[in-house]
Amino acid sequence: MNYELGIVGGMGPLATSVLFDYIVRHTAAHKDQDHINALILNHATLPDRTEVILHGEDKDFLDAVKGDYEILNMLKVPLIAFPCNTGHYFFEAMEAMADGEIINMIDETLARCKSMGADKVAVFATEGTRAAKSYDRYAKAHDLAVIYPDADEQAAISRVIYDVKELGKTRFPVMDALIDKYTNDAVVILACTELSTIGIDHDKVVDTTQVLGDVIIARCGRKRV
Numbered sequence: 001m002n003y004e005l006g007i008v009g010g011m012g013p014l015a016t017s018v019l020f021d022y023i024v025r026h027t028a029a030h031k032d033q034d035h036i037n038a039l040i041l042n043h044a045t046l047p048d049r050t051e052v053i054l055h056g057e058d059k060d061f062l063d064a065v066k067g068d069y070e071i072l073n074m075l076k077v078p079l080i081a082f083p084c085n086t087g088h089y090f091f092e093a094m095e096a097m098a099d100g101e102i103i104n105m106i107d108e109t110l111a112r113c114k115s116m117g118a119d120k121v122a123v124f125a126t127e128g129t130r131a132a133k134s135y136d137r138y139a140k141a142h143d144l145a146v147i148y149p150d151a152d153e154q155a156a157i158s159r160v161i162y163d164v165k166e167l168g169k170t171r172f173p174v175m176d177a178l179i180d181k182y183t184n185d186a187v188v189i190l191a192c193t194e195l196s197t198i199g200i201d202h203d204k205v206v207d208t209t210q211v212l213g214d215v216i217i218a219r220c221g222r223k224r225v
Helices: 013-026 049-054 058-074 086-097 105-115 127-132 134-142 151-167 173-182 193-198 208-219
Strands: 005-009 038-042 079-081 120-124 145-147 187-190 205-207
Touching: 005 013, 005 058, 013 038, 013 151, 013 193, 013 208, 038 058, 049 058, 049 086, 049 127, 058 086, 079 208, 086 105, 086 127, 086 134, 105 134, 105 187, 105 205, 105 208, 120 134, 120 173, 127 134, 127 151, 134 145, 151 173, 151 193, 187 193, 187 208, 193 208, 205 208
Parallel strands: 005 038, 005 079, 120 145, 120 187, 187 205
Antiparallel strands: none
16 A cells, blocks of 8 residues: 555544544545545654653653654655644654655744734743744744743643643633733744644634644645635
């Protein structure tokens, strides 16, 4: 079988399922055979990315994820999605492991924000993404300023992310209040794929999972519906 796409997922499993559901629902297809041949590696036991970053345990994560790229290389998968914003801290190291091209979800998301006319983005993310300044690293190339919630707000966002992981919850009124506040003068980025499970629909909110899904559909030569 010739796979067009590999997804290194499981971070978390619900977020991975939301990405694949988005791809399927938004690919123009009239029969099964019109869809993208994809291989999903639901590697749920990968170390927590925030914990690894905050404690300087990079090797633990890279050793664990290496096997996923070995599988994709063996199967000659040309395009790879890695639906974890925090894990993009390891992007260059993972690129070195992969024969196929890994889509840079952060760079693509910032490009989407810029195309919307944004000059400032508010990043709702994990403590790990924030500490690693992953969005700051790419924002300059897009001429975008990056802002973050204050400490109490960040704690609330982190709780939401882990409540999705641990409890499967997908409704959080606190997110509505934060979005109302930060969309006054910025585009809000849902920069953790767990936040994609909440189903937020706002014209000044960019969902990284949806951006990744759109890029996948286009790069696999399909039309989006």
